[in-house]
Amino acid sequence: MAQADGGRVQALLRSEDKVLRRWVEAAETPLRGRLTTGELERTCSDLLAVLGEAVAGGGLDVTSAAYAGARGFLAELSRDWARRGFSPSETASAVFALKDALFAAADEDGEGGESGGDLATVLESSRWVDALGLVTFESFARAREQVISEQAEQLLELTTPVVKLWEGVVAVPLIGTLDSARTQIVMEKLLQTLVDTGSEHAIIDITGVPAVDTEVAQHLLKTVVAARLMGAECTISGIRPQIAQTIVMLGIEFGDITTKSTLADALLHAMRGTGVEVVRRRTGSR
Template sequence: MKTLSIFRRKTLIVKFIQDRNLAYQFTMSLNSYKLLQNKKKNILEKWMNNQLSDEGLREDLISNEELRYQSEELIDALVSNLSGESFSDLMSEEWNSVIEILSGISITRARQGFSPRETGNFVFTLKEALLNVLQEEIGEDSKLLFEESMKITRLMDNLSVITFETFIKGREEVILRQTDEITEISTPVIRVWDGILALPIIGTLDSARTQVVMENLLQEIVDTGSSIAILDISGVPAVDSLVAQHLIKTVSATRLMGAECIISGIRPEIAQTVVHLGIDLSNIITKASLASALAYAFKTMRLEVRKINSVQK
């Protein structure tokens, strides 16, 4: 699954900010810029201390070395971009490196299993470090301190928006990928005998999953030349009209491929529900258990299973 492009991410982020009236004109005075540039090392150390002292730091997910690398990479890009006059346009070229780094870190942390709070704290602790350095250097000038603190606060708040937006995108990618993987695993087609296939279904059967079931089953029928397929719904918690329609479509598609389809796992409560809903399954072969369906399949194919009473030596 492809990650959003830089341009696309920036477009979504800027729109998100503008919609919430967060756009602003940020002009850093020359003295403040030099202060931040000259105190970069001090800012980094304070930032690292803030992160390492956080009780919620996930040392099982990220090492101190990787955390420092990410911090150094972002602060270098951030300080180098503070030389511009206008910071209201996050689409400008000067913000490419900052947005790309933040996006990469956020998406990576989403995949690693970090929470939104833990990811957002990466930016919040930087904000705290920046404000501490300003306090130490220009604390005597309360007016200047207030003005520059507000500018940095606005800047870091908007970078926090970027962090959360890209984290959500990364988490969505993880969820979609895991959903696809679970769907593939939960719809296995088993070759139980020459010419007989079985597909046990576990969990809810929705439209998307039905499509996967049909595709896997039909492809296996083509590959093996099987003439009988058994759909076992013992693991389906409930059967409503929608689930029944999905099953009917699967049976119809199987028959179009020249194979007979048997539905097994019809429990008493499912039978009552089907009758109550008025669903017609009269033209479909149904069995109470997978064993019954397999016995019917053997009989249809003129196969017989016998118990061996004694073994000759």
Template sequence: MRPENQRLADLLREDQDTILRGWTAEYHVYTGGRGLSQNLEAEQRAIIKALDTGLAADAEASNFDSPAWAALRETLAGVSSARAAQGETADVTSGFVLALKRPLFDGLQRHRGDVDGQIAVVWAASSIVDRMAQWTVSTYQKTREEIIVRQQHELLELSTPVIKLWDGVLAVPVIGTLDSSRAQIVMETLLERLVNTGAELAIIDITGVPTVDTLVAQHLMKTVTAIRLMGAESIISGIRPQIAQTIVHLGIDLQGIITKSTLADALATAMRMTGHTVTRAV
């Protein structure tokens, strides 16, 4: 084993409690008391154990992607992901790892060796902790991105509800811009509800869509085609005069698709198509 790795491993085993106390104190100073996890000591002990495993395998700090550091990477990823899910910031999360440097240096100072050996072990300790912090931030960013993507998907689903009006008839009020990802959500959700409810007619209301261009029209056409393949019919409502003119100017062919200017007209048409009538109560 490299001498610097041996000295670090010995330090972790002999002075672990002292290092833990120094780590906590340094982290408290760094954060000003913010972001002190309830599982702080458990996280610290897990990291030290994984660090000791890497040192025992004589891993190189410059090759942090090596299998010898696998346990440490996995432990750091777990800590980072948990903190990201709890809403902690990236700087507090990386600061937690970097706070380990000071107690390690203090421990090495208490157990001084020859000058050359001391320089090598200090450099090794600094390099390892730096790589640990880099890995932690990278994992944190990845986790946050995954959370953001999941939340965006959930918001898209909430923004395109499929409503059952009565037996056999569904409605999808679309509000806002209809881009590719949202159009895909609309299609998937609507088709799934068609299967689950056995509905024969779907009303797609675009009153809340500010503009209709070629891309939006294509999304609507694909949705209507998919509905037909499921054995159902569809009505597009909310075709305002401006939208009608835009569709004509773009040369978009909506032949064979039932369109209505208002949702009320679409509802009346849906009732006729499903054999329902409305009579005024006397």
């Protein structure tokens, strides 16, 4: 069986214009106009050219060295589409549309009596396109994963700033759900800032934390105790009414840790701790 030489597929690809036109037609439908016809045509014709070379050099074995260019092109294509928000099935069906084009081309050739639209040709080209589809899908998934991990990293960096509020008072406004990994980063960053700035007061503001469960509370307590071990006082602020209810219902004990409802209260508390008193200037001429 002529599985590896790809003679039939090569013959089909030779009628490039016909295949290309059908391919673009078939691929356009699932993309629902998210890509212009011109752009899709350009992509398809580039891909077809690369594939033509690959088949000539390496037959139908997509893992062979001759396919390096084609694999690279597919990987680049799916990475690009993944970043542009195309769904996996949209990306894969664009490649699988080549199958329709090849079948149609084979059918036509069969009618013309040239090479014959026989079952072997259909099977061969089907297997080949499936393999190409798998390559596409793999790189699509890899690209997606990469995007997700990059975003997670950015989120971690974005949401853990330690700000100086006053001489000797630093604060971390926590935003988003707290998990172990984030708490670890927040904790280390806060403690390091305490050392670097010589601050004796730290405020952890949890206004932006959507929910507090026993695990989150545990993380907060650990941070406060660690700050104490280093010789700094730590206040928790921004406890919303619902969260206060949850904490009481869960039976979480904050012990002798100072908690305030707003960041302003916590700042005032910390400033008093450093010996600063805030007074309002008397206005008017009396």
